[in-house]
Amino acid sequence: MHHLDIAGLEARYGEHTVLSGIDLTVGRADVIGLIGPSGSGKSTILRVLMGLLPPVAGMVKLDGEGVNYADATQVRRLRDRIAIVFQQYNLFQNMSVLENVCVAPVKIKKRPRKEVEEEARALLAKVGLGDKLKRYPDELSGGQQQRVAIVRALALHPEILLLDEVTAALDPELVSEVLDTIRLLAKEGMTMLIVSHEMAFIREVASRVVFMAGGKIVETGAPAQIFDAPEHARTRDFVSKILRH
Amino acid sequence: MWSQIAEEWPRFATYYNLVFIAKAAGTTLALSALGCILGTAIGLALAVTRVTRSRWLAPLRILALIFTEVFRRVPFLVTLMLCFFAFQATGYDIPLFAVAAVSVTVIAGAFLAEIIRGGFKSVHPNQWEAAATMNFSLLDTIRLVILPQAWRIVLPPAFGYFVMFIKDTALASQIGVIELTYVGKVLNNKGFSAALSFGVILLVYFAISYPLSRLGVLLEARLASSRHRRA
Numbered sequence A: 001m002h003h004l005d006i007a008g009l010e011a012r013y014g015e016h017t018v019l020s021g022i023d024l025t026v027g028r029a030d031v032i033g034l035i036g037p038s039g040s041g042k043s044t045i046l047r048v049l050m051g052l053l054p055p056v057a058g059m060v061k062l063d064g065e066g067v068n069y070a071d072a073t074q075v076r077r078l079r080d081r082i083a084i085v086f087q088q089y090n091l092f093q094n095m096s097v098l099e100n101v102c103v104a105p106v107k108i109k110k111r112p113r114k115e116v117e118e119e120a121r122a123l124l125a126k127v128g129l130g131d132k133l134k135r136y137p138d139e140l141s142g143g144q145q146q147r148v149a150i151v152r153a154l155a156l157h158p159e160i161l162l163l164d165e166v167t168a169a170l171d172p173e174l175v176s177e178v179l180d181t182i183r184l185l186a187k188e189g190m191t192m193l194i195v196s197h198e199m200a201f202i203r204e205v206a207s208r209v210v211f212m213a214g215g216k217i218v219e220t221g222a223p224a225q226i227f228d229a230p231e232h233a234r235t236r237d238f239v240s241k242i243l244r245h
Numbered sequence B: 001m002w003s004q005i006a007e008e009w010p011r012f013a014t015y016y017n018l019v020f021i022a023k024a025a026g027t028t029l030a031l032s033a034l035g036c037i038l039g040t041a042i043g044l045a046l047a048v049t050r051v052t053r054s055r056w057l058a059p060l061r062i063l064a065l066i067f068t069e070v071f072r073r074v075p076f077l078v079t080l081m082l083c084f085f086a087f088q089a090t091g092y093d094i095p096l097f098a099v100a101a102v103s104v105t106v107i108a109g110a111f112l113a114e115i116i117r118g119g120f121k122s123v124h125p126n127q128w129e130a131a132a133t134m135n136f137s138l139l140d141t142i143r144l145v146i147l148p149q150a151w152r153i154v155l156p157p158a159f160g161y162f163v164m165f166i167k168d169t170a171l172a173s174q175i176g177v178i179e180l181t182y183v184g185k186v187l188n189n190k191g192f193s194a195a196l197s198f199g200v201i202l203l204v205y206f207a208i209s210y211p212l213s214r215l216g217v218l219l220e221a222r223l224a225s226s227r228h229r230r231a
């Protein structure tokens, strides 16, 4: 059974159709790399999956069970299992780094504060933020905020992790750090959807690559296929342009 | 004028008159406090109602919208009269103070609802989204994420409104509530000069509203220096 099964998904912003006919199956512990030009709908797929933008057509199945996004209870159950790291981080501006990570596990999931904090400190130290626990988001660089956002998502213990451009604001040293973390997570069996412009990163970490353009999936395949021998002209064009950079 | 006031003063400053003024000050203070505190509570409830999404709450949302829009636009005096006659129509003997207290709370609730809603709107939508994806309930989102960021937007107009509002409670004298303005008129009618009667009342109003503005300034300063700021 597939961990995540997306079929015929369609989404709109107002009259503007941003996703159409999206079919994608994701197995357990799969790491899917989502690539494509700006505005192709990569972030929108993640938003639809999280229930932030209700789909107008299509089906999403979690472990074979259909999710009705109009049903608040079902959405809540889904959000218990899927976590997202937003492209803009979306850290709570009124909370310190530590509080950002701890607030949901403690206040919403009602886990013991001590245990959560211990875990949060360990995770934050691991991504090089051990000395920033009491800082506020507006006192951090983009890369630092990004790492807090990743840790915040991990502290929720999700089965599926959605990552939107998580390496965009990181310098190369930290990219490898995050890469290591993601590889480790994959090995531990976490299913991931990763949106990235960083082709080297995707090639390295993804088990499958999905190329999108204009709200549609153009091509899906192993990293080697997509990057070295793309079938579609549109993919070839995108890959050759981006690799030349 | 001063000599006249000095001449009147011994007659004015009787125990009876001072108690009369003090009681009226108490009434004005009580009306103001009720309006500010209950008004804030009601305003918050209305503002929260209006940001709900669920289909079941749609009727409640519409009621909240009508309530805020109507009572913000109707003159205070009209609301007061409306309450007065509505209570009279019930046939029960309801104290005038209660009538005034209800009107004052209704008006303050409607105004503060709009001020608080403006505060909610000032918080970036991505804060609501982040909370939603982590399964925060609406109330948790408001309590833990939105209000702590909205306060700094809400406080200045809210305290500005409170101060204005204390003056507006004077209208309760129109239905016969014995508050400060009413007492000013009574003293004046008793033969004391307007300068003295209303001068004393003015000082009492000032004594009530000035500390409130100071509190507002203090809270704003506290918030500005606290770490609860937005990027």
Ligand SMILES: Nc1ncnc2c1ncn2[C@@H]1O[C@H](COP(=O)(O)OP(=O)(O)OP(=O)(O)O)[C@@H](O)[C@H]1O
Pocket (backbone or CB within 6 Å): A013, A016, A018, A036, A037, A038, A039, A040, A041, A042, A043, A044, A045, A087
């Ligand atoms: N809130 C919104 N309201 C209206 N249209 C939107 C909104 N967000 C995105 N869009 C539109 O939806 C389309 C897809 O946007 P999306 O953010 O999914 O692209 P993306 O592939 O993530 O791009 P990028 O690589 O720049 O992040 C774009 O045409 C965009 O203009």
Ligand SMILES: [Mg+2]
Pocket (backbone or CB within 6 Å): A042, A043, A044, A087, A164
């Ligand atoms: Mg995007």
